[in-house]
Amino acid sequence: MSEEKKGCCCGVKTTQRAEEQKKRLVNRLKRLEGQIRGIQAMVEQDAYCNDILIQSAAVNAAINAFNKELLASHIRTCVARDIREGKDEVIDELVTTIQKLMR
Incomplete structure (x- = not known):
């Protein structure tokens, strides 16, 4: 659930996630990090472009x-x-976010 950070002058929003969801998202990111490192190694080892x-x-x-x-x-x-x-302004925020994801 999103909320403004207390004591922050810039109005940064945060989202409290269930531990299970947070773990799933972090695991996905760790796998992505591993894939990126693998690609980096491929480039360093002059792997075939394809x-x-x-x-x-x-x-x-x-x-x-x-x-x-x-x-x-x-x-x-x-x-x-x-x-x-x-707070209907969240709809405009969502539309902007979806447009960025679809680029």
């Missing part, structure tokens, strides 16, 4: 899967709550 591109495509798919999971959670929790509270 092999690197295939691994890069796999990283893109993994990032998209991470984004889908996080976006779904965001809509179900933060966005739904804000709409119920009459």
